[in-house]
Amino acid sequence: MNILLIDHYGGSESMGMEYRPYYLGREWVAGGHRVTIVAASFSHLRKRQPTVDSDLISTEEEGVRFRWVRTGRYRGNGLGRVGNMLTFVSKLYAFADRIAREERPDVVICSSTYPLDIYPGARIAARCGAQLVFEVHDLWPLTPMLLGGYSAAHPYIRLLQRAEDWAYRRADKVVSILPLASSYMTGRGMAPCKFVHIPNGVRVATLQEGGEGLPLPETVVSRIRQERERGRFLVGYAGGMNDSNAVAMIVEAASLLASEPLTFILVGEGVNTHALAAAAQSRSLTNFHLMGAIPKQSVPKFLAEMDALTMTWWRSPLYRYGVSPNKIFDYMLAARPIVQACDAANDLVTDAGCGITVPSEDTAAYADALLRMCRMPLVERIRMGRSGRHYVLERHDYRILAARFLSALAGALRTAPEPDSVALSNPASAS
Template identity: 50%
Template sequence: MRILYINHYAGSPQHGMEFRPYYLAREWVRAGHEVQIVAADYSHLRQKNPTLAANYADEDIDGIRYTWCKTPRYEGNGLSRVINIFRFLGRVMGLSGRYLKQWRPDVVIASSTYPLDTVPAAFIARKTGARLVYEVHDLWPLTPVEVGGMSPRHPFIRLLQWAEDFGYRKADTVVSMLPCALDYMRSRGMAAEKYVVIPNGVDVAEWQGARAPLPEAHRAQLAALKAGKRFIVGYAGGHGLANALDFLLDAANLLRDDNIALLLVGDGADKQALLEQAAKLQLDNVHFLPAIAKHAVPALLAECDALYIGWRKLPIYRFGINPNKMFDYMMAGKPVIHSVEAGNDMVAEAGAGISVGAEDAAAIADAIRRMAALTPNERGRMGAAGKAFVLARHDYRVLAKRFLQGLK
């Protein structure tokens, strides 16, 4: 089978996020399929973007043919990003001749977070007789309206809404990463039988291989905390508004008399504000460290006693959440403290930790105390349950097979 995967932000191990297209495509290639990924050369998500001398460049990565499309850089979510989006869509249409004449796909996947790529994907699928798949990461334009505060009457939002509805109508299969979005998608014109849930996952081989060592600063901090016999609650990931780390710091303020330490590893737009909050509260039980390489994350998580993930109290989460960080946490075999209000809760479902409400510092502090009061064996059983849950449901080898089995 020939699979054309259109994802504006697709990354790879050598470029950085996002990884889902790479992991799925790699498994399909291993199964004997041909896969081509079309992506923009510039993405704010990647650690390293390719450099193009022409409008297009092809590159082989682990048997996957990547076609990079030249697009302008952008900052934030303003006009420059909109220009970047439309330049990419134009580049995809410019490639359509290749897929109509040289390499005719059997499946075309539109997967760029925003729904506008459903249009060139549908054009290529119709001309080649391929099956069309609309892969939904987040609900656009609902996310920029409910989370970003944009008016539903804004011309760009209206265009996104048209494109989303178009995708639901035209696609042969709608692959949703959100487990609770069926009713919403049906309300936008999708036939229920098109709906297939394929969540994010984890590359199990990365956890079974050799672990990269931690930087010296991280090793030294962990050693000092262990010497003080602190119960270490770790967080590894972005320090942004969505991560609700300000409530974790408020919880730390309530825990200042406990022998508990919070270790926050990562970077992000809100890190400076969090540092200032910790300084204002005079928190000596919170320790910030820089982000580390992806392959060093297992070594970091292994040194923690429990792990934390939190969310804002946002209506958009009623459709479900699907965080990559959660899979790393569970693969580490550590119990998880989950602060959440959403349509699903993997920690509760797996029996992998303690769940409390979102944006509730007192409840977070209480959950941390309860976790610290458990015996190592009790926490170990929680961690083992989480790992078993991920291996059964979120291994990319399993998800890649389910994805193709779900095509209609």
């Protein structure tokens, strides 16, 4: 099968996030399929950007081809990022016939966070008689409306809403990482038979191939050693320091637990890093340490050095459709017990029997759960950690998820129409 996957933010292990298309692609290539990812030349999620001199130049990593659309650089979530999105989508639409002619895909997967890529994706699929798949990471425009405070009447939101509704009607399959999103999607016009749930996961083969991975930075090693010498119970966090992650709740818990033998060590970076550091400093906390970003290949070693791992969520109606966070699967794979504050419709930690879940934004309950974990017998914490590892290996290895994805596609493959036989509106006029 020849698979074309469109993901504005597509990355790889060497470039950085996002990883899902690449991990799925590697598994499909290993199974004998041809995979090409079309992505923007600049993404704020990547640590390293590709060198792109012209549109649609191709590169390759581990058998996965990338074709790059040149876009401008930006910072933050302002107009620069919106301009980057619109450049990517408009160029992709302009190049759609060329991509269809050169790639001849059997399947076109539209997988950017926002839904606007469905228009050029549908045009490519129509020109080749290919199956069209709409993959939903987050529910846009619902996510920026609920988390960013945008009005439904905002022109940008209306543009996104029109694209989302069109995608649900037009796509042959709708793949979602959110387990309970079907009810929302059918309310926007999707036929229920189109829905397929394929969650996030971990690529176990990558860890096996990488051996010990990269060593931890000396600053992190030194901090862990100092806290161990103090006889501390170490709680780790690995992830972004951004608005979407309620890391401020960890600062509050550290303040409540200042007199207990428990230390928080956090790795990662984001727009809220300085604010979190200032909040910890204002409380004179000695049990809360921000260590900055570390290489992805070092994260498993960091997680393994911790006694327990944690993550926190804001309370939001968005999570009634479920969650599938990458970091929870990395945590489980590390075989460490987890304490999370979360009110989502699904509870992966409880399902796996690998930790404690308390309500979002209930700092007292969160701090109490952390203290209970600290005082729990080691044998019980080991049991929890092993349960989480078993759960993720059985259900969330990307080898398993990639096979499930292809199985869903196989059930929907249709007879190809004649090329150019499907009329498509352009992005400005589609409805």
